[in-house]
Amino acid sequence: MVSGFARGLQVIEAFEEDRPRLAIADVAKATGLDRATARRCLLTLAELGYADYDGKFFALTPKILRLGHAYLSATPLPRLVQPFLDGLSEKVGQSSSVSVLDGAEIVYVARASQRRVMSINLMPGSRLPAYCASMGRVLLAALPVEEARSLLEQTPRTAFTPQTKTELPELMTELAKVREQGHAVIDQELEMGLCSIAVPLLDSRGRVMAALNIGAPAARVPAADLADRYLDALKDVASSLQPLLR
């Protein structure tokens, strides 16, 4: 365990949303590191060109994107699914995405956006809480029940809309339903006006590797119609991909 490395990664992650420019003490507070340690890490980042330093504040530079890019360009999944995603998205005229689970969050690894339906901009690397996203439900449902429960318990579950399901028993029931029917439907739980449907992506050994979804404006496509309209197309893509995965 190279603790200097681990500390440095903590420092990078300290630059979260709404905190683009941080002073040494900010980073020390956010990471729990000693100020002297935080300073050394930040100066190292600056020296290597991953951060800018104006004498007071540090800010990450685009060079930091190399780190995530290493994953997106090197990992088979994003590159394999992208053409399928493009085809699917064009065929149904809606955005579609693939994501994987990281803790209690889903991480977008590929996306084909048709037009913008969400207020926030999703792209590879974006994260959403799993409990209220269609792909998140699918991925949680694939875990052993107790593992899913434990993840949900440890996660703050805020209600983004009046329809967001936040209670643990309700969510566990929902996961069971998803597990049984093989897909998940979300009706404006993350954002009003947005609904989506997701299916699991299985690898050649039948394990759930990722989830695939289609998102649509609720005004045009009621949540109740999602399965009728899109489920076949989603399943087609999933089964085309299965032999290619791993």
Added chain:
Amino acid sequence: MVSGFARGLQVIEAFEEDRPRLAIADVAKATGLDRATARRCLLTLAELGYADYDGKFFALTPKILRLGHAYLSATPLPRLVQPFLDGLSEKVGQSSSVSVLDGAEIVYVARASQRRVMSINLMPGSRLPAYCASMGRVLLAALPVEEARSLLEQTPRTAFTPQTKTELPELMTELAKVREQGHAVIDQELEMGLCSIAVPLLDSRGRVMAALNIGAPAARVPAADLADRYLDALKDVASSLQPLLR
């Protein structure tokens, strides 16, 4: 300078395209680090959940995307430009992007894709060589002449298509032209069938911060028509953004 941290970042970057799974010795070779050092860094990555280890090979996990995400969500530029990009892209019916310079490469920091025109998939974090991309020409043209020349000299310049300009004098002449006319046009230098036009994005102090482009299929929009069709729209967006930048 925390050398353990610096070494760790090198290790992450060792996972490039076409090399998703690396053994310890591979990483040591790619980074020039001692095997024992590479091993410690890799085990640290695995312990923190940034990498998987099957006893033989290491592979990055999606958690690594948190690092780049810290930049994309925290930095003002990507968040500010995205809505403008969406509007522009929808208006002209073509993909548009914003990128910044990192060494001799451009890095996409935001993108609104209409339909797929390129064989490769571009997304935030993607990189292209600056010398043969429209945004790259704009960004290079904004540098002091000698700095641009030095960057181009040190970069391998391969011809992706028969039209790619690779000779240093020719490129320098091209940069002078771009500097004079205030925009750059690329006609199938990166990929056959694809042309694009880019303008600089200035901050409120008039410095070039980034570049904005529109890409189009050459079959539908000849390169000669790009300026007539899109230059006004690009300039409009650039001047709307200027007061908002920094």
Added chain:
DNA sequence: TCGCTCCTGTGCGCTATACGAACAAAGATC
């Protein structure tokens, strides 16, 4: 089967790094 090569894992001196406290400087509060 025997060498040969390449790989991984590990132990050990030596160096460099992190720690914690102490110091100086700059605001903040009254």
Added chain:
DNA sequence: GATCTTTGTTCGTATAGCGCACAGGAGCGA
């Protein structure tokens, strides 16, 4: 303007990680 807080920085010391060297395995061809 004096006091209190918070900031960035410095410094000596204990320690953790570095690189080298060696041992055990796996794969490969003769």
